[in-house]
Amino acid sequence: MDLDAFVSAHYGEWEHLRALSSRRTLSGAGADELLDLYQRAATHLSLLRSAAPDPAVLQYLSTVLAKARTASLRRRTLSWSRVADFVVRDLPAVLYRTRWWWIGTALVNVVVAVLLGTWVARNPSVQTSFISPAAAQQLVNHDFSNYYSQYGGADFATHVWTNNVWVAALCIAFGVLGFPIAYVLWNNVVNVGVQGGIMVAYGHGSEFFGLILPHGILELTAVFVAAGSGLRLFWSWVEPGARTRADAMAHEGRSMVVVVLGLIGVLLVSGAIEAFVTPSGLPTFARVGIGVLAELAFLAYVFVLGRRAVREGFTGDVVAEDRSATRPTAA
Template sequence: MDPALLAELRGPAWARLSTLASRNTLTAAEAEEFLLLYRSASKDLSRIQTVAPDSEVSIRLSNIIHRSRMQLTGVPLGLRGSLVQFWVVSLPAALYSLRWMFLGVFVFFVGLSVLTTVWALYTPGALESFGTEEMRRQLAEEDFVDYYFEHPSGFFTVGVWANNAWIAVQWVALGILGFPVILGLIVNAVNVGLSGAVMFEFGHGAEFFRYILPHGIPEITCILIAAAAGLKIFVSWVVPGPLPRRAALARAARSLITVALGLVVLLFLSGIIEGFVTPSALPDVVRIGIGAALTVGIVVYAIVLGRPALLAGDTGDLSEDRAGYQVVAVD
């Protein structure tokens, strides 16, 4: 297909579309004509970009399509509508799109944590490298549990939330590099495994689970979601698929920053559990159940709202009029 020939044949229709896109109001007949011209021009642009994405014709038609798209979606949602769109459509769609990446990250993290615990317990001299026997005993018999009682619950909640939210945002933002997320997963998994090994070494394995599970289930889930989001951004850059590399990266980054924003709120709920529920006198089954309920809620939220949104084509990305239509630029 020759773009110049197509431009000559379709030029009048494109010019008419450009004229209608510049008007503030349209009659019923003009609106119907506008929609037909927009659909036709979009197909023309798709055909041109497959053979000559850097051509002058592609640039000109991209701009016409972009202005037409703004005409179609120019009515803002408003604050309330934007919040509803974020929580009901964009965030669950972005979370659901991460399901397989999250599963891989989860298996890797939990597997490495368990292997580290087993290795440290049954490898002679391994725990000695973690610290002296006196230091390890201090951690197992006092420090591990005292950590949850050192500060007032409100202060502790805010501190934990700020730290975890910062980690989550970093892992999503640094996902483009790949290795910071992988390194972070390894370091945190090994730390959890070694802490568990020390607790088991001195017969406090039950306390390890009693104090780490209530908040740890939702907290680790959220952190692993952040890791999955970061790694998906990395994969979109390395394996862009049918899109140009830069376009694929931009789309993934916009969609998955949505996840980072949502995790800030979800981690606050986890922080409340760590500050108020974990050190409480509630029965273990209740404390752990609260954390498990939050995690199940996140999973159900992502599936029930995210699956239909994703099937409808929403990935958590901005709308095209806000994200910017793919306009080809020539250097």
């Protein structure tokens, strides 16, 4: 085969194929032409590989074919507009749509933690059932406050972030079964309630709240969102409504992926506050104020942007073309 003559004869249609592949939209005739040129170019590549395997020509034609293949399949790529849709519409929509699940979860957990902490603080015998007096002294005088300053800020923020993301992911993953979420939340409530009760009993209540509130308000909200979302996933197959259980669970499961991705960002913020604000030398009111502002910003994000997105028809699910077919059901 005369390589130069072969390239000269077909270079024009290869370039035309490349030009068609670069267009954002194609007419019906243009799409047919692209597929026809793609098949011909693929045949040319096969011939060149067997008869005249010049590396430069093979690389060029392979690149043209790869681009044409992508164009023919119309594979979507990540764009800034899609990222903006996720942040402004998809995430707040699913958080708003599931608000009663995570608000209810938060209220129950806060009430239980307060009751448990009060019980521990008022009963020395209960305190010793959890921790010895010597260990309690070590906790209130050293361990609790030192926890927030024993590592470098960046390292501590990373550690806290990954741990909290893992807890949130477990809550959503356990949503398929439902009941394990109660176990995860109970461990969290016991940890906060018992430590808070012991700190209050030993006269360190202001220190406890001054260190836990700056980051804990947003951090616990994220955990409650994850747990509430997991419970919503569980309920989707217990009570699917007019949909089949498979369709209801598929819809909620896809939405929960959005929640997981969103909580990564929320927990990154709370982790940064815990690492850099909580142990800082700022006055207690300033540190707590930063935590409150972060929480208010999150709630505004959910109830302002989320309400608007839901009214516009967003649910947090993927676009219709990416969903599997669903069976029709009676209303």
